[in-house]
Amino acid sequence: MSFDGVWPYIYIAIAGWLATDIWRWAGVIAGKRIDENSETLNWVRAVATALVAAVIAKLIFFPTGALENSPLWLRLGSILFGALCFFIGGRFRQPLGIAAAIAFLAAGLALTGL
Structure with a gap:
């Protein structure tokens, strides 16, 4: 099989799906058995939140x-600015906060000429 054109992308998509889909199904099956108020789930939420915060901090302080x-x-x-828009966003909090942060950054880059 030749890996020209679109085939590498199809291969990557299928390989990525196969590698992660089993864990998604395992999460669905295990998730039915976990109590929403359990300490285990609270710990998982805390770790997930910490990981997202760490990625955001890395993007801010050590960007590439x-x-x-x-x-x-x-x-x-x-x-x-994105956080402010998130908190006043009402029903559309997440999309508004993300769009506002991106727009602020883009406008700042355009105004500073970077």
């Missing part, structure tokens, strides 16, 4: 790629 050229004050400002 396109973010590397943006100043720290702009990255911090976009997070604060």
Whole structure:
């Protein structure tokens, strides 16, 4: 089989699906048996939240790629603006907070000429 054109992408998609789908099904099966108020689930939520916070902190303080050229004050400002929009967003909190942070960062990059 030749890996020209679209075939590498199809291979990556199938391999990625096979590698992760078993864990999704295991989570669904195990999730039915876990009490929502259990200490185990509270611990899992805390770890998941800590991992997301760590990734965001890494993107802010040690950026790579396109973010590397943006100043720290702009990255911090976009997070604060996104959080503010999230908290006043009502029903559309998540999409509004994400879109606001991205828009703030893009506008700041455009205004500073970066």
